[in-house]
Amino acid sequence: MNQFVKEQNGVFPSVCSLDCPDQCGLLVHKKDGKIVKIQGDPNHPVTKGNICNKVRHMTHRIYDPKRLEYPLKRVGAKGEGKFERISWEEAIETIYSRWTALLETEGPESILPYSFYGNMGKLNSEGMDRRFFHRLGASLLDRTICSSAGSTGYRYTMGGSFGTDPEETINSKLFIFWGVNAVSTNMHQVAIAEKARKNGAKIVVIDVHKNQTGRWADWFIPILPGTDGALALGLMHILFAENMVDKSFLETYTVGHEELREHVKQYDPKNVAAITGVPVEDIYKLARMYGRTSPAFIRIGNGMQHHDNGGMCVRTVACLPALTGQWQVLGGGAIKGNGGYLAHNSHALERPDLLENKNTRVINMNLIGKALLEEKQPIRSMFVYNCNPALVAPEGNKVREGLLREDLFLVVHDLFLTETAMYADLVLPATSSFENLDFYASYWHHYLQIQEPVIEAYGECKANTEVFRMLAKAFGFEEECLKDSDEELIRQALDCPDNLWIEGINFEKLVEKQYVKANRKRLFEAEKLKTPSCKIELHSKALETKGLPGLPTYSPLVKDNDHPFLFVPAPNHNFLNSTFSNNEKHISLEKVARLHLNSSDAKNLGINDGDQVKVWNERGECELVASVGENVLQGVVVTQGLWADLPETKYFVNALTPDRVADMGGGATFFSGRVSVERL
Numbered sequence: 104m105n106q107f108v109k110e111q112n113g114v115f116p117s118v119c120s121l122d123c124p125d126q127c128g129l130l131v132h133k134k135d136g137k138i139v140k141i142q143g144d145p146n147h148p149v150t151k152g153n154i155c156n157k158v159r160h161m162t163h164r165i166y167d168p169k170r171l172e173y174p175l176k177r178v179g180a181k182g183e184g185k186f187e188r189i190s191w192e193e194a195i196e197t198i199y200s201r202w203t204a205l206l207e208t209e210g211p212e213s214i215l216p217y218s219f220y221g222n223m224g225k226l227n228s229e230g231m232d233r234r235f236f237h238r239l240g241a242s243l244l245d246r247t248i249c250s251s252a253g254s255t256g257y258r259y260t261m262g263g264s265f266g267t268d269p270e271e272t273i274n275s276k277l278f279i280f281w282g283v284n285a286v287s288t289n290m291h292q293v294a295i296a297e298k299a300r301k302n303g304a305k306i307v308v309i310d311v312h313k314n315q316t317g318r319w320a321d322w323f324i325p326i327l328p329g330t331d332g333a334l335a336l337g338l339m340h341i342l343f344a345e346n347m348v349d350k351s352f353l354e355t356y357t358v359g360h361e362e363l364r365e366h367v368k369q370y371d372p373k374n375v376a377a378i379t380g381v382p383v384e385d386i387y388k389l390a391r392m393y394g395r396t397s398p399a400f401i402r403i404g405n406g407m408q409h410h411d412n413g414g415m416c417v418r419t420v421a422c423l424p425a426l427t428g429q430w431q432v433l434g435g436g437a438i439k440g441n442g443g444y445l446a447h448n449s450h451a452l453e454r455p456d457l458l459e460n461k462n463t464r465v466i467n468m469n470l471i472g473k474a475l476l477e478e479k480q481p482i483r484s485m486f487v488y489n490c491n492p493a494l495v496a497p498e499g500n501k502v503r504e505g506l507l508r509e510d511l512f513l514v515v516h517d518l519f520l521t522e523t524a525m526y527a528d529l530v531l532p533a534t535s536s537f538e539n540l541d542f543y544a545s546y547w548h549h550y551l552q553i554q555e556p557v558i559e560a561y562g563e564c565k566a567n568t569e570v571f572r573m574l575a576k577a578f579g580f581e582e583e584c585l586k587d588s589d590e591e592l593i594r595q596a597l598d599c600p601d602n603l604w605i606e607g608i609n610f611e612k613l614v615e616k617q618y619v620k621a622n623r624k625r626l627f628e629a630e631k632l633k634t635p636s637c638k639i640e641l642h643s644k645a646l647e648t649k650g651l652p653g654l655p656t657y658s659p660l661v662k663d664n665d666h667p668f669l670f671v672p673a674p675n676h677n678f679l680n681s682t683f684s685n686n687e688k689h690i691s692l693e694k695v696a697r698l699h700l701n702s703s704d705a706k707n708l709g710i711n712d713g714d715q716v717k718v719w720n721e722r723g724e725c726e727l728v729a730s731v732g733e734n735v736l737q738g739v740v741v742t743q744g745l746w747a748d749l750p751e752t753k754y755f756v757n758a759l760t761p762d763r764v765a766d767m768g769g770g771a772t773f774f775s776g777r778v779s780v781e782r783l
């Protein structure tokens with residue numbers, strides 16, 4: 104047993120395992136073997152002792168009486184939610200015999216793993232699971248639901264997930280929070296900006312919704328959904344026209360700046376205003392503010408990329424710091440994601456070489472509804488972990504129809520009986536991250552961190568790595584790598600000669616220090632960019648070979664249907680995706696699910712603040728509480744939160760979202776759907 108687990112009382116270091124850029128260092132307080140309090144680590148250079156409300160109330164989730172304690176098998180009809188306790192032996196034996204039969208009759212690709220980052224720990228999200236499913240030969244999953252479109256777009260410009268070190272932004276004089284609800288989703292970037300503000304920095308927020316982040320800004324700029332690319336091109340038009348570009352930077356570090364200068368002439372601010380809903384004067388004001396302030400920093404959020412044109416929008420915004428040479432200024436530049444700096448040896452951890460059939464089919468997780476209903480080469484079994492697709496995937500009614508299929512053998516491994524688990528044939532109880540050994544790499548700050556277990560496994564819960572080791576054993580797989588311990592997995596992952604940023608960071612060092620910063624030189628001082636030209640690609644030949652415009656270009660959203668409102672169902676403050684949406688404490692903080700609509704739209708529809716409204720399209724419907732005002736533009740409605748299926752509410756927003764894929768990376772288009780609204 105690990106030393107922290109043995110201690111019944113005390114304070115122990117830990118990491119937040121949630122899918123959040125801040126990846127806080129935590130201190131866990133134990134009394135009589137149980138966690139009684141969680142606080143931010145005051146010594147952690149980014150956390151600085153502050154954590155969000157969600158995790159301050161985490162003990163309510165870890166010890167929630169609804170938490171799963173032992174394996175269950177279905178005894179009622181599919182989806183009815185009637186289960187009976189079974190042993191782990193029976194659970195593993197059932198999976199083994201069902202899958203062995205499938206391997207013989209339909210082949211391994213009839214089995215699909217379905218997972219995301221409910222736990223960001225590398226071993227438990229992309230470790231032993233990958234090895235096992237590769238060895239089994241199961242279908243591959245393309246994990247596209249979160250930032251795939253935007254990361255791909257950013258990569259075409261910058262070569263990978265490399266941006267500014269957020270700690271440097273303390274020096275910035277201008278912050279543009281663009282399509283990011285940072286007060287809720289990246290609170291430590293907000294804390295840094297708040298400090299910089301005391302030194303005179305200005306804070307601009309560009310969003311479709313004046314939420315808590317918009318209200319905190321010095322200047323809030325409302326924009327129509329899916330039009331950020333046009334705004335960025337309008338800014339470039341002015342930056343070139345008024346000579347606010349850094350010529351020497353453009354010549355040294357970019358390709359395509361001359362073509363771009365010609366190309367953006369067509370994005371006249373008047374046209375851009377008509378597309379974006381941002382007044383012409385504001386476009387000029389913003390361009391001049393950005394062109395004349397240094398250091399200027401842009402935080403690019405996920406909001407602008409959950410759209411049909413999301414990849415190109417992010418690629419376009421990511422060109423702005425190159426025009427002004429801000430990448431070379433301490434505190435300037437941009438962050439979309441910074442995962443590149445902390446990249447581990449994924450080949451060693453995931454062992455794709457174990458997959459014999461290199462043509463194994465790949466299923467885009469955003470299309471899981473369609474895939475489950477497909478009759479040709481059907482998915483006969485799905486193993487879900489770290490994810491709750493019945494609530495979070497688009498075209499939710501299609502997903503649930505698929506999960507209800509009588510001939511689908513569904514296994515769900517989770518801490519709770521989630522909406523997805525309700526459809527399961529077998530439910531396996533998962534440990535929380537506080538019960539596991541794992542290592543963590545933030546996709547925003549530059550610290551690698553370790554989590555050593557601080558409490559014993561709850562009930563009969565098991566970690567993901569352990570479940571896949573058990574399955575490998577049941578199948579009689581002999582490869583040593585399927586028997587590796589968690590510590591061995593960490594050692595293999597950190598042995599990564601390809602990534603100099605983490606050179607010298609190993610298991611011992613992490614155990615000793617708890618968090619270790621990447622050996623990071625500043626961009627352009629160290630390695631060359633990983634684009635084909637090794638420069639910032641304002642013009643991208645690689646994009647042209649994909650049939651997309653090589654220069655940043657605005658294209659409107661796909662026509663969804665004829666409903667009058669664009670529907671933006673974003674995350675909320677007190678849940679993390681659907682995590683916490685089933686915990687009483689967090690529900691009580693959030694209260695109800697609201698639909699924000701413009702007062703003139705509300706007036707036309709006879710809707711008053713506080714009315715119950717039905718929101719619907721041909722895909723489905725939900726019922727929300729109207730919040731009427733000026734927080735959204737006309738023609739746009741916004742709701743927040745992925746709410747659990749609670750009794751007496753109909754908050755299932757993904758019943759309405761489209762499963763079209765975005766222009767790049769197979770990304771999700773949650774915010775590009777249209778709906779009608781009526782008073783109930």
Ligand SMILES: Nc1nc2c(c(=O)[nH]1)N[C@H]1C(S)=C(S)[C@@H](COP(=O)(O)OP(=O)(O)OC[C@H]3O[C@@H](n4cnc5c(=O)[nH]c(N)nc54)[C@H](O)[C@@H]3O)O[C@H]1N2
Pocket residue numbers: 122123124249250281282283284285287288289309310311312314326327328329330331403404405406407410671673674675676677678679680681741774
């Ligand atoms: N409290 C909390 N924190 C979270 C999460 C959570 O659920 N709750 N989820 C975590 C995860 S997985 C992720 S990916 C991140 C996401 O966090 P963010 O990067 O902040 O992304 P979103 O919250 O999806 O959307 C950000 C903002 O984009 C706006 N938006 C929507 N469409 C557009 C558009 O076309 N243009 C512009 N300019 N704005 C638009 C929305 O109104 C929203 O305010 O947060 C993580 N952190």
Ligand SMILES: Nc1nc2c(c(=O)[nH]1)N[C@H]1C(S)=C(S)[C@@H](COP(=O)(O)OP(=O)(O)OC[C@H]3O[C@@H](n4cnc5c(=O)[nH]c(N)nc54)[C@H](O)[C@@H]3O)O[C@H]1N2
Pocket residue numbers: 122218219220221222227248249250405487488489490491492495496516517518519521533534535536567672673674679680681682745756757760773
């Ligand atoms: N409408 C709409 N839909 C969205 C979004 C949106 O903005 N709007 N955002 C999208 C985005 S960005 C994302 S990232 C996805 C996220 O969607 P999901 O990845 O489904 O995230 P969660 O809903 O938090 O569910 C994670 C699940 O993992 C479980 N879990 C946690 N730790 C472990 C563990 O160690 N082992 C196992 N086996 N299970 C564990 C949790 O209990 C929880 O049930 O949702 C997407 N869906």
Ligand code: SF4
Pocket residue numbers: 119120121123124125126127154155156157158290679
């Ligand atoms: S959810 Fe984010 S802000 Fe909250 S404790 Fe975890 S990493 Fe920190």
Ligand SMILES: [Mo]
Pocket residue numbers: 122248249250
């Ligand atoms: Mo996400």
